[in-house]
Amino acid sequence: DNQLTQSPSFLSASVGDRVTITCRASQGITNFLAWYQQKPGKAPKLLIYGASTLQSGVPSRFSGSGSGTEFTLTISGLQPEDFATYYCQQINDYPFTFGPGTKVDIK
């Protein structure tokens, strides 16, 4: 399987901060990478696909970049509603796999 790792696993930040999460794939996936946000008791919500394309309705403070094996999700100006867990997912190889998640908490 194509394993995904995320760093950091946990991140403490303040409202207004710029936050960056990294996702690394064990094998190259070109740009077939998506990012999700999940809040407790809720299903994941698609934020970004194609490594850098913002899903409709998602605020522009979210951005994604990268290709191959290394990707980043950036939140520019963290808002109170952004405190959640973030997952990356590759959809290049079967089976599709998810990263272990990065929890963004309030400092």
Add this chain to the structure above:
Amino acid sequence: QVHLQESGPGLVKPSETLSLTCSVSGDSLSGECWNWIRQSPGKGLEWIGYIYDSGDTNYNPSLRSRVTMSIDMSKNQFSLRLTSVTAADTAVYYCARLMIPFGGGFDGFDMWGQGTVVTVSA
């Protein structure tokens, strides 16, 4: 607006079969890729597999020997069967739609059900 809703027993006995249904409203099943994903504290998010309206399927090799997906176009539903369950199959089970761009490949899971908790216990 597209809405997905999982349904099925919340408690399944070990060695028995887990059966879930996803009812879709606001969208036809035609031309789309419908998926099951589960989430447990121990294994995180795990893709189980997908089914197309044609009935074509693709399953995670780790579950392939125990998984069957089916689709009922007349009811706008698709289903999951997982046989010989153990405690390791205890999880929140989600159904989700996978976006398919015009150029091929896949984009991401854009619509999800709310999830249903399934516990495997005697």
